[in-house]
Amino acid sequence: MTWVILIASGLLEAVWAAAMQTSKGFRKWRPTVLFAVAMLASMGGLAWAMREIPTGTAYAVWVGVGAIATVVLQAARGKERLTLVRSLLLVLLVGCLVGLKLVS
Structure with a gap:
């Protein structure tokens, strides 16, 4: 259960990062609250x-x-390009995270 909470918390990091960018320097209240x-x-x-x-x-x-x-969220929103090299690097990062889980 702890790992599920940790991964959900990591996903929420993407939410707050996107909301921070959307808030335009905390000038828009809804994204700021999010x-x-x-x-x-x-x-x-x-x-x-x-x-x-x-x-x-x-x-x-x-x-x-x-x-x-x-990165995936911003690519889905059309804010960033997801190139082949970037995709491969993300897959490598996922492999590293799985490795950390396996050796913990």
């Missing part, structure tokens, strides 16, 4: 997961999941 709620939930989930998962592993997985989800 940013704050998603960030608090994301950090809370990370903190909860760190009770059972070593800090370095938990943080690396949280950041990695957030980075992958952010």
Whole structure:
């Protein structure tokens, strides 16, 4: 269950990153509220997961999941290009995260 919470928290990192960009420097209130709620939930989930998962592993997985989800989300929204090389690097990152899970 801890790993599920950690991965969900990483996905929320992508939500707050996108909301921060959409807020235009926190000038739009709706994306700003979404940013704050998603960030608090994301950090809370990370903190909860760190009770059972070593800090370095938990943080690396949280950041990695957030980075992958952010790139995929921005590509789906047409804000970034998802090239073959970028896709291969994301697959490599997923492999690294799976490796961290397997050795924990």
